[in-house]
Amino acid sequence: xxxxxxxxMIASLVYAGAALLPVIGVAQGWMSIRAAxxxxxxxxxxxxxxxxxxxxxxxxxxxxxxxxxxxxxMGLIAVNWGYLICGPMRTMALLPLMIIFAFxxxxxxxxxxxxxxxxxxxxxxxxxxxxxxxxxxxxAHTTEIVEPLLYDLNNLLMMLVVLPALGVVAARLSGLRxxxxxxxxALATALGNVQRLATCDELTGVPNRRSMVEALDGAAAExxxxxxxxxxxxxxxxxxKQVNDELGHAxxxxxxxxxxxxxxxxxxxxxxxxxxxxxxxxxxxPGVTPQGAARMIARLQTTxxxxxxxxxxVTFSAGVSAYRVGEVTVATVARADAAMYAAKDSGxxxxxxxPT
Numbered sequence: 522x523x524x525x526x527x528x529x530m531i532a533s534l535v536y537a538g539a540a541l542l543p544v545i546g547v548a549q550g551w552m553s554i555r556a557a558x559x560x561x562x563x564x565x566x567x568x569x570x571x572x573x574x575x576x577x578x579x580x581x582x583x584x585x586x587x588x589x590x591x592x593x594x595m596g597l598i599a600v601n602w603g604y605l606i607c608g609p610m611r612t613m614a615l616l617p618l619m620i621i622f623a624f625x626x627x628x629x630x631x632x633x634x635x636x637x638x639x640x641x642x643x644x645x646x647x648x649x650x651x652x653x654x655x656x657x658x659x660x661a662h663t664t665e666i667v668e669p670l671l672y673d674l675n676n677l678l679m680m681l682v683v684l685p686a687l688g689v690v691a692a693r694l695s696g697l698r699x700x701x702x703x704x705x706x707a708l709a710t711a712l713g714n715v716q717r718l719a720t721c722d723e724l725t726g727v728p729n730r731r732s733m734v735e736a737l738d739g740a741a742a743e744x745x746x747x748x749x750x751x752x753x754x755x756x757x758x759x760x761x762k763q764v765n766d767e768l769g770h771a772x773x774x775x776x777x778x779x780x781x782x783x784x785x786x787x788x789x790x791x792x793x794x795x796x797x798x799x800x801x802x803x804x805x806x807p808g809v810t811p812q813g814a815a816r817m818i819a820r821l822q823t824t825x826x827x828x829x830x831x832x833x834x835v836t837f838s839a840g841v842s843a844y845r846v847g848e849v850t851v852a853t854v855a856r857a858d859a860a861m862y863a864a865k866d867s868g869x870x871x872x873x874x875x876p877t
Contacts, residue, residue: 538682601644728795836870
C-alpha cells in the first residue's frame with residue numbers, strides 16, 4: 522500500500538508540474554482557458570479516483586492492485602489530449618511519454634507494454650487527425666505563433682518537470698538492481714550453505730551419511746562395470762558414552778572433531794571417509810584387499826594411541842568387508858557392521874574382517 526501511494530504521489534507531482542504548461546499557455550495566448558480547464562478536470566478526476574481505489578483497498582480485487590495499466594492509459598490520454606490543445610507547443614506535450622513508459626518497466630509484462638505502445642500511437646494518430654480535420658475546433662488553440670524565447674523557456678519548463686521524474690525512476694531502478702545483486706549474493710551463499718549441510722556433517726566437517734551413500738553407490742557402479750573394487754570399513758569409537766558422561770558433550774564434540782582430522786590425514790587421495798552416525802565412521806577404500814584395508818586401519822589405531830585427545834587415549838573398533846560385484850552397498854555395509862560388533866565383543870581397539 523505504501524509503495525502504491527508513493528507511486529501515486531510521484532504521478533501527481535508530475536501532473537502538477539505539467540499543469541503549469543496550460544496555465545502558461547492561457548497567459549501567453551496560445552491555449553484557451555476552456556481547453557486548459559477541461560484537461561485539468563480530467564487529470565484531477567483521474568487522480569482522485571485512483572487514490573480512492575488504492576487507499577480504500579478496492580483495487581485489491583484486481584490482478585493489478587496498483588492499477589498500473591489504468592493509470593498509464595490515463596496518462597497517455599492526457600498526453601494526446603495535450604497534443605491536441607497545445608497548438609504551437611504540442612510537441613512539448615509529448616515529453617511525458619518518457620515518464621509513462623519508464624514507470625511501465627516496473628510492473629508491466631512485455632505484451633502489456635506492446636499494447637500500451639499501440640494505444641499511444643493510435644491516440645497520437647487520432648489527435649493529429651482531429652487537429653487537421655477540425656482546424657477550428659472550439660477550445661483547441663488561439664494562435665500558432667509563439668516568440669522564440671518563450672518557446673525555449675516553455676521547453677525548459679517542461680524539461681524541469683520531466684527530468685526530475687525520470688531521475689526518480691532511474692534512482693529506483695538503480696536501487697532495484699542493487700537489491701537484486703545483494704539478493705543474488707545472499708541466495709548464492711544460502712545455496713552453498715544448503716549444499717554443504719546436505720553433504721557434510723555439521724559438527725566434524727567431513728562427508729555425512731548421505732554423501733557417503735552416494736560415494737558407495739558410485740564406487741559400486743564402477744566395480745560392476747569391471748573397474749576396481751573397494752572395501753568398506755565401519756569404525757566405532759570405544760566407550761564414547763563414557764567420555765560424554767565424564768567430560769561433557771562439549772569435550773565429546775572436541776574428540777569427534779580431532780578424530781576426524783587425524784583419520785582424514787591417514788587417507789589416500791582416492792579414499793572416502795565420513796561420519797556414519799553418532800560415533801560411527803565409514804571408510805571407503807578402493808583398490809585394496811580386506812587384509813590391506815585392515816592394515817591401513819590398524820596404522821590409524823596406532824596413531825591414535827600415540828596422540829591423546831582431550832587428555833585421554835582414544836581407541837576404536839572396526840569391521841572390514843569387501844564389495845561383491847552385483848550386490849547392493851547396504852549389504853556390504855551390513856557385513857562391515859557385523860564385523861565391527863564382533864571386534865567390540867572381542868575386547869575393542871581391534872579390526873575384524875567379515876566372515877568368509
